[in-house]
Amino acid sequence: MVLLVLIHFMISVYMHHKTAKMKLLTLNFLTCAVKTCKSSSDSFPLHPKDAELASDDVDVNPELLVNLLPRLDWKALKTTSAELGFPQLPDSPPTIEQLQSDDKLLKDLHSLLMETNLMEGKLVCGVCGHEYAVREGIPNFLLPSHLV
Amino acid sequence: MMASTHTPSALPSDSVAGDVAKLAAAAAASQAAESAEAEAYEKTHVHGVYEAIAPHFSATRYKPWPAVASFLQSRPPGAVGLDVGCGNGKYLGLNPSVYMVGSDRSASLVALAHSRGRQLQEQQAQEAKKRIAQGELDATTGTGGESSGAAVATEVLVADGLSLPFRERAADFVICIAVIHHMSTRTRRQEAIRHLLRCVRTGQAGQPGGQILVYVWALEQGNSRRGWDEGGEQDLLVPWVLKSQQKQPKRPKQRKGQKRTRDQDSSGVAASNNSGEAPPSEATAGATTAATEPDPGHTDPVFKRYYHLYRKGELEEDVLAAGGAVITSGYERDNWWVVAANEPLPSQST
Numbered sequence: 101m102v103l104l105v106l107i108h109f110m111i112s113v114y115m116h117h118k119t120a121k122m123k124l125l126t127l128n129f130l131t132c133a134v135k136t137c138k139s140s141s142d143s144f145p146l147h148p149k150d151a152e153l154a155s156d157d158v159d160v161n162p163e164l165l166v167n168l169l170p171r172l173d174w175k176a177l178k179t180t181s182a183e184l185g186f187p188q189l190p191d192s193p194p195t196i197e198q199l200q201s202d203d204k205l206l207k208d209l210h211s212l213l214m215e216t217n218l219m220e221g222k223l224v225c226g227v228c229g230h231e232y233a234v235r236e237g238i239p240n241f242l243l244p245s246h247l248v
Numbered sequence: 249m250m251a252s253t254h255t256p257s258a259l260p261s262d263s264v265a266g267d268v269a270k271l272a273a274a275a276a277a278s279q280a281a282e283s284a285e286a287e288a289y290e291k292t293h294v295h296g297v298y299e300a301i302a303p304h305f306s307a308t309r310y311k312p313w314p315a316v317a318s319f320l321q322s323r324p325p326g327a328v329g330l331d332v333g334c335g336n337g338k339y340l341g342l343n344p345s346v347y348m349v350g351s352d353r354s355a356s357l358v359a360l361a362h363s364r365g366r367q368l369q370e371q372q373a374q375e376a377k378k379r380i381a382q383g384e385l386d387a388t389t390g391t392g393g394e395s396s397g398a399a400v401a402t403e404v405l406v407a408d409g410l411s412l413p414f415r416e417r418a419a420d421f422v423i424c425i426a427v428i429h430h431m432s433t434r435t436r437r438q439e440a441i442r443h444l445l446r447c448v449r450t451g452q453a454g455q456p457g458g459q460i461l462v463y464v465w466a467l468e469q470g471n472s473r474r475g476w477d478e479g480g481e482q483d484l485l486v487p488w489v490l491k492s493q494q495k496q497p498k499r500p501k502q503r504k505g506q507k508r509t510r511d512q513d514s515s516g517v518a519a520s521n522n523s524g525e526a527p528p529s530e531a532t533a534g535a536t537t538a539a540t541e542p543d544p545g546h547t548d549p550v551f552k553r554y555y556h557l558y559r560k561g562e563l564e565e566d567v568l569a570a571g572g573a574v575i576t577s578g579y580e581r582d583n584w585w586v587v588a589a590n591e592p593l594p595s596q597s598t
Binding site: 120121122123125126128129130131132133134135138144157159163164165166167168171173232236237238239240241242243248 | 347358363373402411413415418420
């Protein structure tokens with residue numbers, strides 16, 4: 101499985117090295133722009149659809165990751181990761197100590213959050229069903245007038 | 249379109265309750281109409297203009313404001329920040345040890361911000377490679393002290409400041425620089441600040457909440473050549489000249505009666521294009537559409553952007569009205585700024 105993912109990435113990297121993209125980490129901070137959806141927990145995370153992914157080569161920054169860990173919504177990350185077909189994440193996040201002492205864990209998390217990118221596709225709200233287009237790594241959250 | 253005509257009331261129409269209901273419905277309807285009107289106005293006099301002048305505007309925006317830079321530099325490593333109204337993204341990579349996501353209403357500016365971020369990333373990668381080659385980095389780990397944490401400046405999206413797509417209470421900080429003064433009613437300006445506050449964490453026992461930094465153009469610009477100062481008109485249309493060549497000065501027109509400005513008899517370009525940000529450049533660009541008007545004798549299109557110039561104390565008032573608490577505030581070269589948090593105030597330490 102890991103090997104498959106790796107191969108998938110290598111192909112993506114080769115094909116899309118220069119094009120625009122958005123990190124998976126950012127998805128953990130995005131929700132539906134519609135006011136009435138925000139109160140429902142189903143509006144987060146947004147669900148990727150027809151997603152084209154690519155991988156970046158980014159230096160591991162252990163300090164950044166350790167500090168980011170408590171700011172993540174782990175449950176949402178687990179959902180996003182599963183929806184994109186990545187190996188399943190554990191139910192609860194690693195502790196800071198685990199992350200600091202386990203090099204593989206650190207690298208895996210780094211790879212998922214910082215090196216995995218969404219390039220094209222849609223982000224779909226689980227409440228209103230609105231599909232936000234992502235083009236060249238840039239999602240567009242401007243709402244049609246009936247949703248404002 | 250009154251809602252009351254469709255809702256049969258059990259009460260006689262001349263009863264006080266009926267009148268109150270009618271009044272409320274009328275107020276709601278007029279509020280909705282007002283907000284739609286304000287939105288349409290901003291579409292022409294703010295959004296359309298930025299779409300049209302994006303490349304030219306971006307070329308003049310490269311210098312960070314000192315107060316913004318010091319705010320960003322003082323955020324702890326790993327902090328998650330948002331830049332609402334990020335424009336060309338010049339603040340996104342400023343502190344490489346924080347993670348920032350930028351949003352802007354203008355798709356053209358967001359696209360510029362994105363490619364700018366990509367360039368920065370590639371530059372950094374190349375510099376890192378050079379340093380590795382020079383043996384300055386620990387090649388076995390691939391990371392080195394000063395290079396760890398390449399700036400992330402690519403995370404940008406298109407969104408409206410009054411319909412933000414950010415997970416609530418998740419960010420450590422939000423900056424909103426030279427944005428809120430483009431909202432054309434006080435209700436909308438306060439609403440915009442409320443949206444920013446909603447993005448940052450609330451304080452908990454022993455843990456300070458997230459902070460927002462808001463920067464707006466000041467009415468009091470006694471030291472600038474624009475000629476605006478205390479007591480003057482606060483709601484203005486400020487021209488942006490898409491300069492294609494050196495030429496005669498032109499007469500900027502304002503939305504409402506405005507006290508004379510020196511723009512009118514000197515170079516309106518140099519003065520008016522310096523919209524409370526970086527020094528204007530001599531960059532040239534071409535664009536069409538939006539709020540232009542033909543200027544007899546000249547070929548350069550003039551775009552007019554709406555501004556609300558904040559008077560002293562007004563920004564703090566708006567923060568309070570939005571449910572925020574002012575931490576510090578100040579004035580920096582023609583701009584008012586404020587750092588605020590959600591109530592209650594974090595236990596004082598930072």
